[in-house]
Amino acid sequence: MNAILLGATGDEVEPRTVVPRRVRLPRAGIDRLAALAGVSSPAGQMQSSARTLEGLGERLGGCDRADERPVSPVSPVAATTDGDAELDARLASVGLVDAGVPTAQGRAVLTVWHAAALAVELELLVSLDSGEARVRSWHRTLDDWVVCLSTSDGRDFELGWLSVEDWWLELGRAVHVDICSLCPASDAAPVPDVLETPWELLLASGEAVQRRRHDLLHQLVSDHSGSTVAGADRDSLGAADDSDVRRWLEQLERTSRGRLHAAVMGRGRHGRPGAGIVEWVLLPDGWRSLTPVTRDGCTRVRIERTGAVDLPRALSVLAAEVTA
Structure with a gap:
């Protein structure tokens, strides 16, 4: 019909x-x-x-x-x-x-x-x-x-x-x-498909890597020992060893080859403007999304493998929220 x-x-x-x-x-x-x-x-x-x-x-x-x-x-x-x-x-x-x-x-x-x-x-x-x-x-x-x-x-x-x-x-x-056109990253090592870590640890570790303060990075990870989980998907997350966490956090900062900042803006039912944000980081093997999550009252960030085909879905979710 x-x-x-x-x-x-x-x-x-x-x-x-x-x-x-x-x-x-x-x-x-x-x-x-x-x-x-x-x-x-x-x-x-x-x-x-x-x-x-x-x-x-x-x-x-x-x-x-x-x-x-x-x-x-x-x-x-x-x-x-x-x-x-x-x-x-x-x-x-x-x-x-x-x-x-x-x-x-x-x-x-x-x-x-x-x-x-x-x-x-x-x-x-x-x-x-x-x-x-x-x-x-x-x-x-x-x-x-x-x-x-x-x-x-x-x-x-x-x-x-x-x-x-x-x-x-x-x-x-x-x-x-x-990704073949990206600036080469020496000694790039794989990062888990899903990595969830405290937000303050991610920010502080990035600063430590930039300043080449490996002693500080070691201390930061030790202070948050056992708080980072990783896995192949969200359903298989498990606590990560401190040595792995240090390596992954260093990789995220040192081998990053790009950033995506996306803002979705719309008006809700009463005409008030609202916005949502998507943040991605580009590693040598592709995009990772950065998503804030709250667990046990603590602010954390989920770093998850993603791709260009996933962006429309992520933005549509935000669009529904800001126009509701």
Whole structure:
């Protein structure tokens, strides 16, 4: 049985679909598109925002700000410089502008960005064999649309839009890293698939390894003897020997090749903004998630093997929490 969608008059209408696109534009191109529509630039918002959740409400829709209302057709804006004309031609070639006016598709992209119901902001820092790479990828959703804006240098951007049904593919793509391209880690040893340790021990041991204070690392682990558990999965966790704990904690700090910070932002039933955080660390053999847990009244962290395909699920759990 096929579902039939009826319009306001009762007539059958075609369901709205989003044709996925991905285009590359310079920062000036993103700014020009926003200027033609009379709204603030998404690229400017990314560049001015620090890695913090301050101003959370302003990064979501629904605050009745002028640039969060649906972007309506505007009068043509003539190019005043050769640079503007070149940018207009570039935007026209990808279907975002026509005769100095944002197209329906261009307006939809900006509307989703400035009136998003849910936002995901990813920041990825990876140490590659060719040098360090820092990528920021911001995603905004509204109804059936998802708009994504990514950059690694703040000058060149990738702008994409797709159906919310295909969003999980884009999220996995954003954090996919070929481990063969990572900066080599000498004497890298395996870390258990699941490792759970006191939060204060993880933080203090990292500082000790950075300062090459192996005597301090030994003392820290001894002070928390028996409190770290490890195993192949959550159901097979067992107490770890202090010597193994010291080795694993040193590996986590010394061989780390990347970090992922992901923030999920949405509005709950009463319109209040909420947020959830995902933190991952990249080891030579792949990603590990860092999840705070409470056990016996103590704050601990679960370090668990994960992968790019697991990110959409982790973010969807947080999205359900912040919009409840």
